[in-house]
Amino acid sequence: MSTKSTKRPVFKCQQCGECCQGIGGILLQPEEMAQITAFLNLDPEDLKARYLVASPLGLQVAAQDGACVFLHNHRCLIHPVKPRICRQWPFLPALLAHPDEFEAAKGACPGLAPAASHQDFLKAASEQI
């Protein structure tokens, strides 16, 4: 008899690009801008002109056609240097602190296992570190 587990991981990105839809709100820190500038081989002014917009809280990633400007063909154009919040997803403080936020996120992200409990999620988050 096989002992191999068939249980789905708590999180496995399906690369659907759904979390990159919307009008943004991703604020960038200076070091993130520097990394993206270097990765895209742009000068900082070009990065700002082509990909960023000003907001009351600072520069943020622009949107294009209702999605993040860096989303192309369901893929992140800057995946190796994507902003911290994108790298953290779904292990964000709000989802870790609030089971109801975690349950709501399951409806938006097919990478989250529907049957996973919040405890499973916390355990998976601790294993990320």
Ligand code: SF4
């Ligand atoms: S919504 Fe979830 S499964 Fe889809 S790309 Fe984003 S993290 Fe991956």
Ligand code: SF4
């Ligand atoms: S930077 Fe990349 S991962 Fe983050 S929202 Fe934009 S396309 Fe998605």
